[in-house]
Amino acid sequence: MKFGVVVFPGTWSDRDFGWVIDRVLGQELRYLWHKDRDLHGVDCVVLPGGFAYGDYLRCGAIARFSPVMESVRDFADHGGLVLGSCNGFQVLCESGLLPGALLRNREGRFVCQWSHLVCERNDLVFTGLMTVGKPLRIPISHGQGNYFADPATLSRLEQGGQVVFRYSDAEGRVSRGANPNGSVHGIAGLVNAGGNVLGLMPHPERCAEAGLGGTDGLLLFRSLIEAGLGVLTA
Amino acid sequence: MRALVVVTPKLVVNDPQGNTVQQGLNFLGFTEVSRVRVGKYLELELSEADRTRASSRVEQMCQQLLANHVIEDYRFELEADPAP
Numbered sequence: 001m002k003f004g005v006v007v008f009p010g011t012w013s014d015r016d017f018g019w020v021i022d023r024v025l026g027q028e029l030r031y032l033w034h035k036d037r038d039l040h041g042v043d044c045v046v047l048p049g050g051f052a053y054g055d056y057l058r059c060g061a062i063a064r065f066s067p068v069m070e071s072v073r074d075f076a077d078h079g080g081l082v083l084g085s086c087n088g089f090q091v092l093c094e095s096g097l098l099p100g101a102l103l104r105n106r107e108g109r110f111v112c113q114w115s116h117l118v119c120e121r122n123d124l125v126f127t128g129l130m131t132v133g134k135p136l137r138i139p140i141s142h143g144q145g146n147y148f149a150d151p152a153t154l155s156r157l158e159q160g161g162q163v164v165f166r167y168s169d170a171e172g173r174v175s176r177g178a179n180p181n182g183s184v185h186g187i188a189g190l191v192n193a194g195g196n197v198l199g200l201m202p203h204p205e206r207c208a209e210a211g212l213g214g215t216d217g218l219l220l221f222r223s224l225i226e227a228g229l230g231v232l233t234a
Numbered sequence: 235m236r237a238l239v240v241v242t243p244k245l246v247v248n249d250p251q252g253n254t255v256q257q258g259l260n261f262l263g264f265t266e267v268s269r270v271r272v273g274k275y276l277e278l279e280l281s282e283a284d285r286t287r288a289s290s291r292v293e294q295m296c297q298q299l300l301a302n303h304v305i306e307d308y309r310f311e312l313e314a315d316p317a318p
Contacts, residue, residue, distance in 0.1 A: 057274075058302055094302070101304040102241075108250035148305055149245060182248065 001228040002028040004042030006072070006088075008063050010033065013086065013205055017048050020208040025221055026218050029222045034066040044081040045072050047088025049141070049203060059102060059144050060090035069095060081125060081224065086142055089189070089199035098192055098199045099157065100149035108180025109227045110143040113179055114214075115202060117165040117188050118172045124191060125157035125227035127164060129219050135172040136165075136216040140204040141182060145201040147183035147190075157190060165189035165200055235280040237292045239310040241301045242273035276300060288312055 007014045014031065022029040024151045030040050033054075039045065048162065052063035063069060069091070075098055076082045084092040092098040105111055116137055119130040149157065157163055166186040169178040174186045181201070189200025204217030243249045249271055256270040278295070282288040292310050301308040 014258060025253060057299070061299065061302070093304075099304075101302055104250050106248060106250060108254055146248070150246075150304070 001016075001044065001224050002030065002042045003044050003046055004030045004032045004039055004041075005046045005048060006068055007034060007048075008050070008066060010051040010054050011048050011087070012050035013048035013203065014050070014092070016203075016205040017046050017085075020205050020217070021046075021223060024173065024208055024218075025225065027225060030171055032068055034063070034068045037067045037071045039068075039071050039075055039080075044083060044224060045075060047072075047082065047084035047091050048205070049086030049088060052087055052091060055087070055090075057083045058094065059087060060092075060094035063087075064095040073097065076192070076197050079194065079196050081228075083126065083196075083220075083224070084199040085203055086140075086145070086201055089201055090144065092197060092199040097155050097197050098190060100147055102144050102201070103146040103148050103182075104144050105142070105146050105180070110141075111145070111180050112141040113139065113180065116168045116170050116172070116178065117200075117202060118168045118174065119165055120163055121161055122223075124164065124195050124198070124223075126191070126220055126223055128168045128223040128227055130223065133172055135168050135170060136219065137170075137207065137214050138204055138216055139206050140202045141206075142181070145181045145183065147181075147187040147201075149184065149194045154184060157187075158185070160193060162190050162193065163187055164191050164198065165202070235285070235290045236313040236316060237276075237278040237280060237288065237310050238313060239276040239278065239292065239296065239300055239308060240273060241276070241296075241306050241308045242271050244305055244307050245271075247305050255302050273306075283315075285312055285314075 087186035207217040251272040
């Protein structure tokens, strides 16, 4: 499977994603520079974490005007797979590819810690190898990961099954105490109505090797690869 | 023409910066402060002398970039260049 990892000025998780895709999983990797409109035939676009364009004005606000994002939008509109993590999730929201916005964390502090997530559906290309309700242990690292959407949007997301990950405790229980940033309904990740664009605040690329303390992030990558192979051979 | 744009978090949005500043003010004895909202202030220099046209353009700027309508409100004033 061919992954394209987008690099904006200020992106910081691009090499971590690249390492996992190329070295850990042996998949084809292409970095996509923000000025490049050509997606080079990738099967999945990754928008990594960081501070694209310094996060000037608002997180992700300037990144959405970059040439590569025009192509990513077109790619997503035609069913292409897009995965945004952390700043990439913020970029997806600012671009309108996902609804809502990410606010400053409830306590006003940057949080950098392990978190637990429950996956709510495994019928997506991103989650096929996950078990619904079984918590994943994946790190977070952000100052503005407090997901917000108005009540009408929230109810549409919930009814449409678009909430994919919620913060939980180690037993998979969703509660205010297990919510590290104040996200409404404990939302850690969501998917668009088409199921091909996923945004999440946690960092799957930082827990894909045992030496880094955990490998739950691999479930996301392996789900994608398995689904991708199914599509490619179908 | 100059546009003076103020962007603030919507009232329904939690504003930890504003809450922290409010606590600081209350701590200093300014107990009459019951709410603080921290936002952004932008000054735009415009090559446009017509107030109606400028207003319509700045409105579009706010909607397309300067504010995120999901979480922020905006308002602006136009200020004519000083007479030469």
